Amino acid sequence: MFIVRLLTRPLVLLSFLPFSFVQAADTPTLTGGDTNPLSVTRIHDRVNFMVSLNFNNGKTAQQWRTIDCKQGKAQLLYKDLLNDKGYTTARYYGDSYLRYAPAQDDKQMTAEDIRTVCQLPIKEARWEKLSATSEFGITKLVDVNSIQHSGDILSVRVGYDFADIIWEPPYDAPLELKIEHYIYNCKTHQGDAVAAMNFDSEGRVTDSLITADIVRRKSSFKIDTQMAQRFEQLCQLPAGKKFTAEGHFVPAANKPISTLMGPSMPDLSDNNPQWLNKYSLSDAIERQAQSLIKPWALPRFKQVRYTEVSALGKTKVQLDAQPNGYVRKLEDYGIWKVQRLTLANQLQLKFTMSISTGSSLLNKLQTDLHFPLVTGQRYQAQWDSIDSDKKVITSALSCEVTTKGDANSIAPEFGGKFLLVDCHETDEGQVGSSIKLAWLQDLNVFIPVAMQVGNKPESPVKLENVSVIR
Numbered sequence: 108m109f110i111v112r113l114l115t116r117p118l119v120l121l122s123f124l125p126f127s128f129v130q131a132a133d134t135p136t137l138t139g140g141d142t143n144p145l146s147v148t149r150i151h152d153r154v155n156f157m158v159s160l161n162f163n164n165g166k167t168a169q170q171w172r173t174i175d176c177k178q179g180k181a182q183l184l185y186k187d188l189l190n191d192k193g194y195t196t197a198r199y200y201g202d203s204y205l206r207y208a209p210a211q212d213d214k215q216m217t218a219e220d221i222r223t224v225c226q227l228p229i230k231e232a233r234w235e236k237l238s239a240t241s242e243f244g245i246t247k248l249v250d251v252n253s254i255q256h257s258g259d260i261l262s263v264r265v266g267y268d269f270a271d272i273i274w275e276p277p278y279d280a281p282l283e284l285k286i287e288h289y290i291y292n293c294k295t296h297q298g299d300a301v302a303a304m305n306f307d308s309e310g311r312v313t314d315s316l317i318t319a320d321i322v323r324r325k326s327s328f329k330i331d332t333q334m335a336q337r338f339e340q341l342c343q344l345p346a347g348k349k350f351t352a353e354g355h356f357v358p359a360a361n362k363p364i365s366t367l368m369g370p371s372m373p374d375l376s377d378n379n380p381q382w383l384n385k386y387s388l389s390d391a392i393e394r395q396a397q398s399l400i401k402p403w404a405l406p407r408f409k410q411v412r413y414t415e416v417s418a419l420g421k422t423k424v425q426l427d428a429q430p431n432g433y434v435r436k437l438e439d440y441g442i443w444k445v446q447r448l449t450l451a452n453q454l455q456l457k458f459t460m461s462i463s464t465g466s467s468l469l470n471k472l473q474t475d476l477h478f479p480l481v482t483g484q485r486y487q488a489q490w491d492s493i494d495s496d497k498k499v500i501t502s503a504l505s506c507e508v509t510t511k512g513d514a515n516s517i518a519p520e521f522g523g524k525f526l527l528v529d530c531h532e533t534d535e536g537q538v539g540s541s542i543k544l545a546w547l548q549d550l551n552v553f554i555p556v557a558m559q560v561g562n563k564p565e566s567p568v569k570l571e572n573v574s575v576i577r
Contacts, residue, residue, distance in 0.1 A: 150310030244270030
């Protein structure tokens with residue numbers, strides 16, 4: 108309990124901010140919120156802190172926030188959803204699921220709320236070097252303004268400055284400074300880390316471990332002999348005397364981007380092909396795929412965009428034709444993105460997700476599909492896909508070309524005729540699905556018009572915000 112008494116005195120006012128300040132969602136209803144004192148940091152003019160949220164459905168969450176006291180601006184950093192053991196089960200950076208995204212403006216904090224926080228007597232971090240910079244560009248530090256004693260108990264924050272900007276998994280969050288908060292018993296010579304936080308160049312928290320999460324990871328923060336000796340030195344520090352070691356440290360500005368520890372997940376913005384280009388299909392699959400699309404199924408467009416609207420939700424789609432005749436597809440689900448390299452927007456050749464470090468490649472294909480399609484034609488396909496862990500997934504597809512219609516009945520931006528193709532697909536380990544596709548003869552591409560998952564009712568697919576670049 109001493110920790111709360113030691114650290115919360117200047118922070119009590121945070122608990123009395125307007126209730127809307129910690130409101131995370133309209134439903135379920137928020138029943139309470141408390142600022143965690145171990146989360147509060149001040150880097151120059153910026154204050155970071157985490158509010159623990161309790162809801163009427165028994166769920167809990169942790170919302171990280173930041174305030175730029177110089178500009179009077181508040182931002183939301185990220186939110187962790189917790190299970191009944193207090194462990195993080197999901198993280199959202201704004202609407203981005205399990206992947207870092209820049210801070211969002213916090214519209215709930217008023218100017219008065221911001222002034223209240225910024226006027227609290229929270230000491231700015233002041234760094235003292237504990238060692239020379241290592242060959243990896245890491246400088247070990249201690250925040251001399253964080254050193255506090257309460258009886259036999261020492262509270263202190265240790266820092267690690269990185270010479271380069273790196274991206275740390277699992278969220279690909281940028282990192283320039285890491286802070287670990289330790290509580291150490293000077294009498295028993297035992298201690299533990301109680302919080303760990305990563306910061307970007309602006310002093311914002313980008314990732315963290317706190318409460319039950321850091322307890323579960325305590326083996327990652329063992330106090331080694333060297334650190335214990337340093338803590339013992341701090342235990343003997345006379346009251347009122349400033350700690351000194353290798354000299355005052357000021358982090359460099361405008362650090363370079365690391366060439367060794369960049370993002371580990373793909374940047375799929377604007378359907379960027381860079382990630383999937385790293386993975387090559389086998390020569391046999393390439394020859395087979397090329398023989399299927401040439402000459403009758405080569406795309407007759409540069410780019411097609413639309414939003415799929417169905418009972419399953421809204422998905423933004425971008426189709427980009429490649430010089431080799433394949434179609435690169437980006438599906439934007441809001442909280443994550445999916446990219447596929449396809450044959451005419453039906454058969455998938457490559458696959459990746461914005462929240463994954465791996466990919467999946469078509470490994471084996473058997474099909475009697477042939478172009479041009481005609482009414483009454485039936486075709487099937489069976490294929491194996493192999494992922495980065497060498498796991499093989501078997502899938503099967505059966506289709507029938509049924510009717511013909513005017514493409515502008517699907518969207519005014521489409522011209523010519525379409526052929527309706529009714530397909531059923533099974534994927535190993537998943538519920539079967541059916542989809543009705545329109546083969547747009549003017550563009551040589553499949554577009555969805557209806558879909559069904561398992562035994563659920565079929566859902567029509569409406570296309571909105573359609574654009575075509577030829």
